[in-house]
Structure formats: structure tokens, C-alpha cells
Amino acid sequence: MSSIYALFGRSIALLVLVLQGACAQLPQHVDRPVSTALSSPNGTALEALVQQRRKADAARFESGFLLLAGPPAAYGSRLALIEGAQKTLDLQYYAIHADASTGRLVRGIRAAAGRGVRVRILLDDLHSTGRDALVLGLAFVPNIEMRLFNPLAGARGSSFARALNSIGDASRIQQRMHNKLFLADNVLGVTGGRNLGDAYFGNALKGNFIDLDILAAGPIVQDLSRSFDSYWNNERAYPVQSLVKRSELEAIRERAQQADRELADESARAQNSPPPATPAGEPKLGAAPTPAQLARAWDEKPLDLQTARFVWAPAVMLADQPGKIPADKGVEKTRAPGLVVSQPGDSARSSRRAASLEASSDVAAGSDTVVEGLLQLIGQARSDLLIISPYFVPGPDMKQAFAAARSRGVRIRVLTNSLSSNDAPVAHVGYSRHREDLLKIGVELYELRSEQASVSNAFGSSGSGGSLGESRSMLHSKVLVMDGQLLVVGSMNLDLRSQLQNTEIALLVRSAELSRAASAQIERGMREGSWRVELNGGSLVWRAPEGSGLKDMSTEPDASLTLRLLLRLFGPLAPDQLL
Template structure:
């Protein structure tokens, strides 16, 4: 989300400085008209595929009471291996939906596997939000020109893809639409197994970036719940906001971008070599883009093995999906309803009928509570209203609006313990977003919400969220990216959403609600370890904030944003108030 949040802030704050000629030039770029979008849907039934048979075998072997199974993917290796496994196992279809797919080493191996799958006859559909498709990352769009692969870009920005600055200018005339993004993440094979959660595709999400790696969590789902995920995918794929790549860019333009990227990278390597012994930026100051993996890190990707799905520890449990409808993002021509005529809120689902008092009935009730709301985040706030004893939240970007704060206040009034793990200023990849959290910090503490902020300077956070691997050690900075809620120790929510106004009002999101005490306990155990050993606890003492040092860290309590420079803190203090919460 770094680029999007920085883009929104720069654009909103800088629009007044743009000259009329620039605005007029930006307004000349338009999206193509009368685009053909052949309708296609997910595999009608996964029966007969190897994955469907495997799901049934695993459920029988483990005497699963419920038809859908889940595996928490809490470390980069297992998260990467699960996607490799789905690619290799797919026989008929692969459907990928992402906010960002970065053109780097880890994604390169995944996408080569996707191309190989298409060549053996697997139908591949890739749906990608258009915001990051500039420069090197635009090269991912070459997939669209591979036989057997269809690729569409959701809510595209008109104009050339050579630079972020050019894209910012092209978006200036349509700011409100351009800042709304498809934030969903799905990786589905044969409509039988799929992965959803917080991770995009890229080195930093799989623990091999040199300087900055995300701490994230996904879920591998199997069984009928995957068909719900596929229905959500189809609703976006066949939406008027999804543009086939060929309508936006051709082979020649992609080749020009590739040549330019190679030239720029060669020049950058030369500059890096000249300044290899120069001073490093002070802690907390903005850093240059990640240099990419070392040879050893790149080798680790090639050596990574697919997850053994035959021995994966599936937990069989009732679950429902929440997904924002595509119409949450307005089409270029406007509109406020889904293609099916449903209101622009959640994709409507009908869970299987259940007897009162059964676990599935409890999930149905939770689903109804949530789906009565207009968005995924609003639905989760409704669920918070049902919480009775304990609420634990991970939200890397945590910008509570009035209704969120009211939900927390009401929960506290009922005696609910509320704990939130979010990024510290030092671990936040978008420091400006930290302002929207920091301005509400004292109010949250006053109502009794417990706040924990991830400590960025650590190599061993893997003990809390699965092994981060040797590739993420050394000087790598940890950045929280998981989006998780655990309610009353029995309902686990894993999805793409943050608890912020951007996810609630602008971006589209998706989440799984899983009724499982076992999975909830596993998640809580990892979160509590992270809170104790890898995070600062923020408290109020004598009218001032104090950051309590993580357990066993040998650090001292501090009274200012830890691990940050005075320059960064001053910069945010001066300019932070200019950025409204809904853009952070």
C-alpha cells in the first residue's frame, strides 16, 4: 500500500501546485471505449480433478466433520510453497486476483509456473489492480500475450506506463476514481483449493527482499468455500471495470518499457558500485527502493519446494466469505449497482442451511450480521458488536473512523478486552499512514484499548509468525502486513482488509470468517508472542505516552516514537495534519 498511500497524499496535497497545462495534458488521456470482455466463469464443479479428490481423501482421513478445510499460512516459505503446489496440481483452471504483482525473483518463478500450466492446457485468468503496473512492474502484463492466459486490469488509469509521475498526472483529472483500488487477493486452482489473505506477490512478501520484508498471514482453503471465492472472482472478472490488457498496452510498448528498465537498472548498479562505501541513511529516514535479493536469496527461491498438500494439516470447520462487490469502485461512467442489480455492498452468499445451535448456525448468524452491512470492514464492525469477551486485531494500517471508535468503546463498555497490533512508525512502509493512527492513539488508550506497535529492527520475528528464513535476517526490517481478527477465541477472520477508512470506504476487500477454536488458538498464540517479544506496548503515564520495551529485548522504555529520527518525526508533525484520515 506504500505507493498508493504516498500517491494519494502527494496528489491531494499537490494538486493546487499543478499548472493548468499539466492538468489539460493529463485530461487528454482516456480509457478505451467499447471494449470486448468475453464472459467466463469458474469451473462449474471441481469433481474429477486431482485436487478435488485430494480434498475428499484428506477430509476422510482426518474424519473432518465439515466439508471445508483450512491451513494457516503464517510464514513466507509455506505461503510460497502453497502457491507452487496449486500451480503444479492444477489440471483445468488457475484464477489469480491481486492488488500488486511485482516483477521480481519470487514472482518470476511463480509466473513461469503459471505459463507452464497454461501450456499443458490449464485455463489461466489473471486479474490485477492497475495501480502498480508502471515501470518494471508493467512487464507482468506480458502474461496476457501467452497462449492460454487471459489477463485483465481492474480500474485502470489512462495513459502511458513509463513512470509513476506520469501516472499521477494522468490521474489528476479523475482523482476520486483513481484512488479507489481493488485490494483483494486470491489464488485458486481448479475451484477446489485456494489461498486468500494479506499477501501480494513479490519478494518482500516471501521473505527474500534485502532490506524490507513483510510479516503476513494467509489461509489455504479447500472444499466448498473455494467455490464462494471463485464466485467473487467471477464478479470482478466480468465487471465493466476489468479491461483486457490488450486494450491498454501492446507488445511493442512493453518491449520499450523492458529496454528502458534494463538501461536504468544498469545505470543504478553502476552508481551503487561507486557509492558502496558511502554513508547509509539514518534510521527512520526514507530509504531507496529495495535492491532486490542477493544471489543466495535468489537461490533460496529456486530451491523452495511446493507444499505437500497430501500431508498439510487441514482443520475442517464451518466458514463464510465476505467480499465487497466490484461496484464499490465506480466505473469510469459512474454507476452504483453490481451487474446483477444487487446493492453496491457485499457479494451476497447463501450459506448451507443449518440447525439452530450448531457451529454452522453460529457462522450463519455471524455472516448475516456482517452481510447486512455495506462493506467488508463495516461487516466486521458489526461482528465486533457481537463480541463478548475478547477481541484481538492485527491491522498494519490502523486508522479508526468514528464508527470504528464507537465499536471499540461499546465493546469496552461490555467488558471486552480489546488488543490491537499495528505498525510502529519505524516499521510502517507508509509513514504518512501512521499519522492517521497516531492522532487517535490517546483516545483509544483512554477507552481501554491495548495498543502494540511492531518493532522493525529484528531478524527473529519468525518465532512469532512462522520462520522468516535466513534470507530475511541481517539488516532486514520487519513490516507488519497481516490482516487478522480473532473474536472470543472461536471466530477467526483472515483477509485483505485493514481497519482503516481506505479499506472501509474506497478499496474493495475480501475476508474469510472461520468458526474454529483450534485455528483461533493458533492465531492467538502467534499474535501474543509477537506482542510480547516483537512489539512495543504503548501506554499513558502521567499524561504522556510511553513505549514499553518488548519482553527479553534488553531495550529501555522510551517516551517518543522508537527507532525513528527526529527529522522524520518533525516532518510528519508538520505535514501530517494536512492529510485527512480517509486518504491514509
């Protein structure tokens, strides 16, 4: 009985803490000093490098692009931007995880700030709890400013407690800033699907994301910076110091270090050997990394920007305005919801821009969101659409756009996650309920096989920065290739969450060369690393990947019966717009 009373007492104590936390409110009258991107990159080493490369290539267009398909290029590009920046670094992310890979980036960012680089970091607030809250310590470093977008009130020790505290404001939890930008001196920048953390750079033990970024050089980066500034100076962006105290971060750090020590001791006892040491002076951001993880993250080399092969092409940017996420109650909106599109006269579009790209951006400009802009672009497709969307939940207008394209004879191929490769299985429910309708329309569907060994080469994720061991692979790229001419890389999924709730950003590049390169990777991944889903006599069948030696399946491949039954039972309760 005593154990029952103890359990009851702990439950009451937890309830009291939650109720106390429920009284927490966001601070009022917060001071947000306005700042903007570097007005001109002239005189910086990175700007000189871009001009030198453009001249050497005798480029017709002012902006250049490089696809970053695998972890070495993706991680190395960010290292190169950190090391090359002389005046500014601007980072905008949905999630930054405190782990080995981020630790090295953080060390470089601190070093850049120490040599006089102004650093601004804008982070969505949903995941900044527990040990991941430790990255907020950057806000207290000289020359580094850090703000949290659309924050939740309450302590950061537990994601569960914060969610309970915000349960009366569910819309705030649902609406997130999903943009991803990494900008240096307003002349070079990375955007795409990756957040910052081990799983995005092939360095996690249990599962890694297959992703695609693009490195942009030249005037188009100034458009990306303008988008960053609109979020940074928005009333929804709160300086970290207005929400978190140093003492709170120190308490989180002590708990994380104690957990690491206990884990290391347990591992050492199991192996009858001393716990592995971590390199002296490295930031203790995440759980104690394994020697293999440390070697992987610390041995990665910066991308050589002098030899990187840029493709010079016309491009425009699509970006949701921060007003897509409603302002706090009682706070007047400074921007109306809508879509930002590079316009004639902006630095991102010169007189040499291709007329076809101008027409495409004009079509997209009439939309309210990035995803709706892409649906308008789909309406312009004439022959082929190749799409990667890891979370693929098509609403009625998306299905209508696909049906209209198919009626024009457009071939549509979509690569998404299988149930076994999806890190958010409930999102698979929203996709699966539309699967048969899409197949009947004539959309070709491919679902990623989860085993890393089957897809590493297909997506360029092998090599020195590849995944550790045989960890599970999860699709995270967000890509569209239209008619073999227009490449779209961004943060958006083709789902109702990206369309209606999250803010997103995307680059549209008119380049047959880049489109061919992206298409080759996607098609190889479809052919060698994915199940093709078909209708056979009214029933679904999963065709095995080419050369895999596997048999065709009549149920969701590699997914347990328990998981399939749970999703079938609870899936209908979840509306598409919340998945």
C-alpha cells in the first residue's frame, strides 16, 4: 500500500507543478532591437570568391548553385561558411539538436563571433527543451544574438510539461516556423530540408535522414536574407534572454551531464572497460557521443569553395511571410499573411533572367503560401513532374492539381516515406488514406525502403560522412523537378501542415543541368531503394526495389502487425490538417 500512496503523492506533486506552469505567460513589452542583413557583401573574401568563380566560368547569370546531396557536402558547406564569414552569419532553423555534429558547428560559430563576425540565430521554439535547450547558451556569447520564434511559455526541462502548459493554446503548438537558412556575409547561403543535428548528417546511431540542400551564391542570397530579416524583426521572435535564464540552462546542463555519466558507467560495467573519454575542450551539448560519432563529426572537412562546381542560372525565392503564424493575442500584426516572391528589380532577378522563370514566378506570386505557389506551378507542367515529399498528405486542391496535370498527359512520380521509414508514423495515415485515389488518377507512387544498406548509394549518402552502421534511413528531402527544366528545393512538404500552418521557404532554379542531376539521384533512389506501390485487381501491392532480391508484398513492407493495427485503429481520428 505504501507504494500506492507514494505513487499517488508523486502524481499530486506533478499535477501541482503542471498547474503552476500553466500560469506561465510569455513576457510583455519585449525589447527587440531591429537589425538587418549586411547591406552589401562588397569587400568580403566570400564575395570576391563568388565574383572570381563567376568570371572564370564566363557565367551568363549572376547567381550560382550547387546541390548538396550527401552528408559530407552538406556538413562541409556549413563549415566552409562558418570559416569564410568575415562580417555576418545568419541561421534560421526549425530544430537544432545538441549533439556531436552540432557541437563542432557551435565551436566554429563561437570562434567566428570571437573574431568579430556578427551572428544571428533564429530558432523555432518547439524542440528547445531538455538537453536540446543547451544550444540556447549561444545567446549569452558576445557578438551572438539568438531569438526564439513563436515560443511556448513555461520551463524547458521537459517537452511534455511545456505541451501541457500550452494545451489551452493548441494553435501555437501547431503553427511552427519550418524555414531553414544558413547565410554568410549575405553572399553565400544554404537552404533545403536539413535541420542541424547528427541525424541530418549521417552521424546518428539509430536512424538518419536522407536529405537534399542547395548552396546558393550571389545576389539570390540577398533575397534569402530579406526573408530572414522579416522573421528576425517580427513580434513573434523573442530574444532568448527574455525567456530563459542562465541558471535554468545550467540546471539543464547538470542534469544532462549526470545522465551522461550514468549511461557511461552502465556501458562500462556492461563491457568491463573504462568509459570512453571525450576530446578536451569540446562543448558538452548532447548525450555522451561514441568514439565513432566523434571521429565522424570532427574529421569532416570544410567544402572547398575554390573548386566547388557552381551552376549559374536564373532563380527566384518563394517564402511564406511570418504573418502566416498569427501574432500573439493583443499584439498588432505588422505583416499580413502571404507569400514573398523575388520580384523584378530585386537583386535576385536581373535583366538576364529567363522569361520562362519569370512566367513561373508570376504564376506562383498569385498564391498565399509556398505550397499553394507550387500547386500553381504544377498547373504549368507540360510533360513530367518528379516529386520528393517525406510527409505527403494531399488535400483536395492538391489532388485536383494532380488530376488536371494527368489529364494533360503529364507523368507524375512521387517518392515518399514508407510506414517503416517514416519517423512520424501517424503522418503516414494521412498519406495512406489518399493512396488509392492517387493511383487511380495515374500518379506513380514510390515508398522508401528503410534499411540504410539499400539506399545509401542511391542518394549519395555514403562516404566519409555517411551513416554509422546499418541504421534506419528516413526520407527528409523536399524537392520538385518540373519538365526537366525547373528545380525546386526547400523546406516544404506537400501536406496540409506546410500549406496551412507552418511557414516555409523554397528556391526555384531554372536549370536543365541541375534538374538532370537531381532527377538522376531521385530516379536511382526510386529504382534501387524504394517500393513501387501499384493497384492490382483493386488491392495494393508493393513491388520490390530493383536488384534487392526481395519479394513483392501485399502489406506495408517491414512494418509490424502491431503498428499497422494501431494506425488503422487510431488513424481515422486524426484529421489531415494536423498530420
